[in-house]
Each structure stands twice: as C-alpha cells, then as structure tokens.
Amino acid sequence: MKKIVVLLAVVWCTWTAQAGDYAYLVFTNTIGSATVLNVTGLTMNVEGTSLQVTNTTEHVSLALADLASMQFSNDPTAIENVLDGDKPLDVFTPLGLKIGRYDNLLQAAGSLPAGAYVISNGRVTQKIVVK
C-alpha cells in the first residue's frame, strides 16, 4: 500500500509540474509595458490593427503597432526577464509618484490594486500591468 501511495505521489507531482508549465502569456509593448494574461483558454485574433486576446476570464485589445513581443511565463508580473523578481524593488505610478518599496515582485503584485505601474531596482526600470 505504501508503494502505491509513493507511486501516486510521484505521478501527481509529475503531472502538476508539467501542468504547471507557463500559466501566463506576457505581452510587452514597445515602451516596455507588459500585459499578462492567464493562458487557460487563451485565443488571439488579428482584427484590423489590433490583436484581440481572450481567455476564460477576460478580454484585451492590443494595438499591433505597439506590440514588441510576447512570451510564456509563470510569473504573473511577467518581468523576470527584465528584473530579478526576488530582490527589493520600488513601485511608482505611471506619473512617477513612488507608491512604496517591496521585498520582491510577488509581494508587490499581491499588494497593488489593478493598474499600470513602473517598477525599478535602481538600475532597470520597467512598466507592468497588474490584472
């Protein structure tokens, strides 16, 4: 019985590890702003000059001319490629008003209401959108 439990545990861990691959698709525009969407049920359609992106919970329209890239990610802030999310950072409004300093990106994302922000570690500055 113990062997079965161990085996099932391994199976579960393996499955959850695989199923957990990339929870988000992150769109980055030409000025560095990121739009993060859960990949569950995500579809994208080009309509004229925009990219219509829909998942199971929301819909956004992104101007094609402003899009720079998109990338799968497991980080809801989707800026791990720009900033080290495990280190302290400062958060500003888009107008440059400092909101506060957080221990890491996850703490910031969990504390901030939805909206656009600018984050900085002192060397790199990046715009993010929290959904």
Add this chain to the structure above:
Amino acid sequence: MKRIILVVGLWLLAFGYLSAQTLNVQVGDVKYLFPASQTGVMSYADGTTLDVMGKVFVLSEIDSMWIDETAVTDNSVQVAYSNNKTDVTVAGNIAKYLTIDQSGAHVSIVQSEEVAVEITYTLSGTSADGSFYNSGAYKATVELNNLTLTNVSAVYSGAAVHIQNSKRIKIKPLNGTTNTLVDAVGGSQKGCLYIKGHAEFAQKGTLNITGNVKHGIKTGEYFTIKNSTVNILSTVGDGINCEQFFLMESGKITLSNVGDDGLQCDIEDPETGATGITADHEDEDTGNIYISGGTFTANVTADAAKGMKSEGDMYISGGEIAVTTSGGGVWDATNLKAKAASCLSADGVMDISGGTLTLTSTGAGGKGLSADSTLTVSGSAVITVVTSGQAVVASSTGTLSIISNSSTLDRYDSDYKCSPKGIKIDGDIIINGGTISVTTSGAGGEGIESKKTLTVNDGHITVNAFDDGINSTGDMTINGGYIFAKGAKNDAMDANGNMYVKGGLIYAIGATSPEVALDANTEEGKKLYITGGTIIAVGNLEGGAQISGGTCKYTTSWTGNSWYALYNGSDLVAAFQTPSKSSSGSYWAPAAGPGGDGGSQKLVVYTSSTPTLKSNVSVSDGTEYFGGLANIGGTVTGGSSVTLSNYTSSGGGPGNW
C-alpha cells in the same frame, strides 16, 4: 503490483501528453504547433509580422492563434486530405524551414536548404483530386497513413506523390494501413510515386499504385524494401523503375498490367557509374538487383518486356519470385535486332543462390532467364521455367513473323530471330547446386543455353525441351549433379565445343537420328569425353566419343514407358522410366518425340564398372528425381535382365547443331 505500475505508467504517459502546452497558429489550412517550452520571446515587428521560433508570420494572414494542450512531435508534418481540402499541421521547430502552398487538395511543401534534421511527413485521408509535392536537400521520411490520393489537375506535379529531393527518402506505408495512389492522366511525370533520390520502403502497410503516364514508382537513385507490400495495379511504363541498385529483403511486390518492364534497374550515371558492389552498398551505382527475401510477383504483357531487368548484375539469394510474360517480339530498328520478352534479364551476371523462382513466358521468343554475362546457380535455389511461345523472326526490313519449325530458324542470322529458350546466357553457365526445371514447347526452344561454356558441378536439373535440352557454344563439362535432359526435336545435350562427362548422373533423351543424346562438335574437331559418372541415354552418343573410366553398353530392345533398373556391377544406381517411343522422322523434320525410329533408337548406359539393366521392374521407397522419371535409393523388385551389347563409338558424327 505489475498491474499497478502499468496503470500508473499509462496514466503518466497520458497526462504527459495532455500537459503539452502548445501555441497554435492557424494560417489558412495550415496549422503551426509551437510547444510553449520552445517558443522563448516571440517578436512583433512594425505591427505587421510575428516571429515565432524563426517562423515569420504576416499578421494579416493569421486566422487565429490559441493555446491548448495539443502534443507536438518535433520535426513532423501532418497532411490530412479530405475531398478537395487539406489540413496541414507543422511542428513549430521546423516551421521556419518550410514554405507551404496549397491549391485545393494539392499541397506543395518546400524545405529550405538550411534544414539539418530529418522531417517526417505523414499523409492521410482521401482526395479525388489531390497530390503531395515536396522538395528539399536533406533526408526525409514520408509516412502513408491510410492515404487515398488521385491526382487529376496536376497542379504542382502530375505525380500523386512527388519528392524532389536527392537524399534518402524513407517511404513508410504504416503498419496495417492501405494506401492508394493514382497519378494525373494529363501530367508529364515519370512516376505516380516519384522520388528523385533514393527510396527506402519500410513498415508493414500496403501501397497500391496506378501509373497513368509512365512508371508506377520511379526513383532517381536506389530502391530498397523491407516488410512493405507494394501493388502496382497498372502502368504505362515500368511497374518500378529505379537507378543505382534495387534491394529487396522482405515484403511483397506485385506488378500487374504494366505497360513495359515489371522492374527495371539502371545505372544512374553511365559515365561515372559501374562502381562495382560497395560495402553496405554505400554510393553504389551498379544497376544491380539484389533479392534476399520477400515475394516478388510480376505479370507483364508488353512485347519484349522483362519481368525484372537489371542493367547491372542480378543476385538472388532468397525470396519467392513468380514472373509471367506474355508479350511477343519487337524489331529494334536502332540496333537492327529482334528482341523478345524474358522473365528475368540481366545485362551483367546472374547469381542465384537461393529463393524459389517460377518463371513462365508464353509469348513468341519469350524466355525465362537471360543474361549477358555469367549465370551461377547454387545453394538452395529452386528455378522452374516454362516457355510456350514459338520463335519470332524478322525480315531484313524488320517485319516480324512467327516460326513454328526449328529447322527454319537456322536460315536466320542470330540478330533476326528470338527463340523461346528457357535459360539463355551469353556468358558461361556454372551450376553448383540448386534445383532447375525447364520446359519449352516452341520452335527453337532450347532448355538451357550458354553462348560460352557450361559446367555442372552439383544440383538437380530437369529439362524437357522442344529443341536442344542443354546447349553450349563452347565446352560442356559435367562434374556432378543430377541431370535429366530431353530434346524433343533435337539433341538432349549439345556442346558445340568438347563435352566432358566426369561425374554425376545423366539421363539424356535425344530426338531421332541424326540427333543424339550427347552431342559434341565433331565436325570442328571437338569430341565427347566420358571419364566418369553415370549415363542413361536414349539415342546415340556423339560419334568418335572417347570413353574410359567405366563401361558403356546399349540395347535397342527396350520398352517405352516402362521402369528399368540400372546397376553398376551389383549395386543399384537408379531406376528410371523410359520415354514413349515415337515414329521416325526425317533430318529436317525429326520425329514428334524422342525415343523414336520405331524402336531402333538405342538405350545406352554407362557406369564406372559394368552396367546391367533390368526391365519392367517395380520400384518403391527411395527418392524421386527428374519429375518422377527416376528413383534413387529405392527398392527394386521383379523385372527381367536385359541383354546389353558393348557400345562402340563410331568415328565422327552425327550429332548435329
């Protein structure tokens, strides 16, 4: 516990697939599958393009993108036909290398020269007007998964499947599937299935081919097959036409209703070709055919067509080969030569060391085996040849006519006639083993003929021929083996050089005088030398024969269709059945069968000691030879002793050509 592990394993496998996160990009009927784990940063540019793993999409051409759990196999392309539509699915890792065009169910996929991985194309579904065209410069695999494809419009090519790629192309009719290809009537394709490079057939599926313009399958380089079943249903040209070499190890090839040769293998480059056989056939360009297993069946009907033809050599070491030709002769106005059909034909040597060959030729001048160089038969080879056509001759202007009288043939130069010989070899014939059975029934139908020398060291040979049973232009040497030769209208065994009998067992039945049982070319100073072995001969031996190493006796008082027992001293050598006797014939029109002259034909026996004969014996047990006309190792009962006279060879002749 094992069951639990199995269940868990399957569960793991299933969820492993389900968890494969994939970005789908749909462009028209083409879907690109990019594993999320491989995509990295996907770049947009100028609001007009999206670059995913190097594949640049024009945004306005993208119908949709979505993310799901579709499993992706790297390096794969699926082409699914459905009536006049085709859905193409491309693995993301190779998307950037492919340019895909479609027109209805006609698909063209061009591989860039940057491809450095083998791409597998899997074709499935049905279309009444579709095709698959693929070009590239790197080896590839084409899987056929219950594909039924008829090309009508010839959009990219008239072929149903056209692979314009000089590298190795694996063709896999997938296990258990049946696939059918028909090419476009109005095309200019070289084959219904055309492969510019070398084709390797594998897997246990079935592929049916109809070639409406030329060949059924055409490969620009070599062709190999294992396991697959290939049925050529009809063609205008050859059933299969390949170059470099052909190799069959297993599987099944059936060729029917072909307009020309069944299988033809040519040297690809006559200038630099003739590489000779290479290790593992690497870079080989010989025009050779190799068959070591499988089943090859061909039914060819065209005049002068060959069931299997090699511009190089032919090596058969196994397999089941059944070939029927029914076409007549043709006049080759270029080479000023009459030509006829042949079941197997090699421009080089022919080496048969195994396998079972059943060869039937019914057309005028049609042959069983023909080769420009040496024929060697050995091992476990079983060769059965039947020809039933008459001879075909050509006038000086190339007008063909059929000849049913052998003597008339002698008036024609060799380039102006084709005789229905069982085995005709321009080089030497060497028989070291195997079992050969030849039956001919038309004018000029020699059983086995060598244009050079013929040597039998071992094996079992049974010849029932209309003309000479066994003939050689040069010397004939019998060192061993079991030979039955009957020439219904000519000599049983005829050497136009010397004939040496040194061993073996010969049962030779010649036609009535002036034909003989064993003939050497005395007229040109050649001779029959008998120094060993055992001979049973109905008919004279060549005049002037030099006989030593044993004793030769004869009787003219023998009964047709009766069993006799031949002893060497007191040892039973063999029991044999005499032929039926026939009325005598004339020089130009020999009797209808051997053993003629109204009973005056000699029955000659030679053994290493003193031969004795018993007539009207009963035989049981033992082993049958020569199609039941002889028995060796059996038990003989009854019978009466036959009075034998010493055979004295008269000097010179007869024993005609």
